[in-house]
Structure formats: structure tokens, C-alpha cells
Amino acid sequence: MEKGYILQGDVIVIHRDLTDLDFFVRDFLTILKKHSDYLIVSGFVSIASGRTRGTEDVDLLMPIMDKIKFTAFFQDLTNNGFWCYQGDSSEELYPYIKDLQSIRFARVNEMFPNMEVIPITEKRKAKYFEFTHPQKMKIHNFEFKVPPLEFEILYKELILKGKKDLDDAKHLRTFFATILKKERFKEYEPIIRAELS
Amino acid sequence: MNDLDYVQLYAEKMREDNTLFKQQKKLIEAQLRGSSSLFGKMFSQNFKVQAREYLRKRGLL
Numbered sequence: 001m002e003k004g005y006i007l008q009g010d011v012i013v014i015h016r017d018l019t020d021l022d023f024f025v026r027d028f029l030t031i032l033k034k035h036s037d038y039l040i041v042s043g044f045v046s047i048a049s050g051r052t053r054g055t056e057d058v059d060l061l062m063p064i065m066d067k068i069k070f071t072a073f074f075q076d077l078t079n080n081g082f083w084c085y086q087g088d089s090s091e092e093l094y095p096y097i098k099d100l101q102s103i104r105f106a107r108v109n110e111m112f113p114n115m116e117v118i119p120i121t122e123k124r125k126a127k128y129f130e131f132t133h134p135q136k137m138k139i140h141n142f143e144f145k146v147p148p149l150e151f152e153i154l155y156k157e158l159i160l161k162g163k164k165d166l167d168d169a170k171h172l173r174t175f176f177a178t179i180l181k182k183e184r185f186k187e188y189e190p191i192i193r194a195e196l197s
Numbered sequence: 198m199n200d201l202d203y204v205q206l207y208a209e210k211m212r213e214d215n216t217l218f219k220q221q222k223k224l225i226e227a228q229l230r231g232s233s234s235l236f237g238k239m240f241s242q243n244f245k246v247q248a249r250e251y252l253r254k255r256g257l258l
Contacts, residue, residue, distance in 0.1 A: 004212045016218035019225045050211045051204075052221045054228040083245060085252060109244045111236040113229065167204045174208035
């Protein structure tokens with residue numbers, strides 16, 4: 001028996017085995033990282049750290065990219081066994097990216113899990129803030145970036161506020177109780193509240 | 198015990214004892230297998246076409 005996690009430098013190491021959901025995220029990120037930076041947000045952050053609930057999608061922030069870069073990214077995904085809900089060509093899909101609308105990818109012949117790719121720019125201030133202040137999380141040799149935990153908790157409590165989100169926030173507050181920092185909650189709260197105005 | 202208390206209790210135990218992750222892995226993977234089997238059967242003719250039709254009907258596309 002071990003603790004659920006340890007903090008190793010600036011990396012949160014979760015002591016558990018990889019799940020099929022982790023393999024899906026890892027395989028997607030292996031492709032994405034060749035083309036872009038990213039941040040995993042929302043439900044997967046809680047599930048990766050032990051929240052026991054079902055999920056259908058994983059949310060990922062990606063800075064907006066030009067059409068040439070997006071085409072290369074899309075081709076790489078389709079060459080490696082992913083399909084997109086919204087279309088089969090970069091011609092069809094790029095307008096979504098340009099308009100900052102999400103698109104979803106799953107493995108060929110699967111609906112779930114899917115990766116919801118959320119394009120962002122600096123204008124989406126809260127999202128851009130979390131994107132530029134990543135927290136590293138690691139499960140065995142799978143390392144990925146998530147928002148600061150305090151930011152993720154407050155975002156769920158103040159913006160999303162659904163039952164599932166409040167339960168996720170409760171899980172994160174409890175599971176990570178020994179490493180959460182009060183000053184960060186104070187720093188992040190106005191940034192998140194600005195989303196409401 | 199309400200739902201939030203259960204969430205808190207489970208998170209507290211999991212923080213101290215990582216063997217509880219085994220149950221979580223089972224649940225996640227059972228859900229993914231169930232979903233894969235269900236949609237595989239539902240969309241066996243032409244997966245992408247039928248999946249998109251399903252998503253449109255539910256206002257998800």
C-alpha cells in the first residue's frame with residue numbers, strides 16, 4: 001500500500017496503474033504534441049486523480065493554429081486511427097477552429113471516449129491563464145499538463161457548478177488537501193469571477 | 198450519508214491507500230467496454246455515417 005500521490009519537484013505523481021482512458025489520452029497527446037501545445041482540463045483532471053465516475057469526453061485546450069498547421073495535425077490524427085465527429089477534411093473542420101468552436105475526435109469505429117479540442121486565444125482570459133500556468137501530472141511514464149489544482153477547483157465551483165462539477169471539486173479539494181495553497185485560491189478567484197461579468 | 202460526503206470519504210481513503218485505484222480502473226474500463234460494444238452494434242453498417250446521424254438527432258452536431 002502506498003499513498004495516492006506524491007509531489008516530486010513540481011510534478012504530481014499519481015500512484016496507480018494506467019487505464020484504457022489514459023491510453024486514449026496518451027495516444028492523442030503523442031500526436032498533438034508534434035503540432036501544438038495543450039492543456040487537459042475539467043473531468044479528466046479529477047478522474048486522473050481518482051474520482052470514480054464514468055466519463056465520455058476529455059477536454060483539451062489548444063491555442064488556435066493556422067490552416068496549414070491544422071491540416072498537418074488533422075492528417076496525422078487520421079493516419080493514426082482517429083476520426084472527427086464534425087467532418088472528414090481540414091476544409092470542413094478549419095472553420096470550427098477559426099471560430100473558436102470545439103471539435104471532437106475518437107478512435108476509428110468508436111464513439112467514446114472522445115477528445116474535445118477547444119481552440120483558445122489570449123482573448124479567452126481565464127482559459128488562457130490556466131493554459132499558461134500548467135501543472136504537470138504523471139502516472140507511470142505518462143506525463144501531461146493540467147491547470148493549477150486551485151484554479152480547476154474554483155472553476156468548477158464558481159463557473160460550472162453542476163452536481164458532477166461540485167463533486168469533482170470536492171474530490172480534488174480532499175484528495176490534494178495537503179498540497180493546495182490558500183494564496184493561490186485568492187490569486188485565482190478574481191480571474192475566474194471575471195468570466196461571470 | 199449524502200453524495201458529497203461519500204466523495205469526500207472516498208478521496209480521503211484514496212489519498213492514503215492507492216489500492217483503491219484498482220476499483221476505479223475496473224469501473225472506467227467496464228464503462229468504456231460497454232459503450233464500445235453498444236455503439237459498435239448500433240452503427241455496424243457504416244459507423245461514421247450512422248454515428249453522425251445519431252449525434253445530429255441529439256443536437257450534438
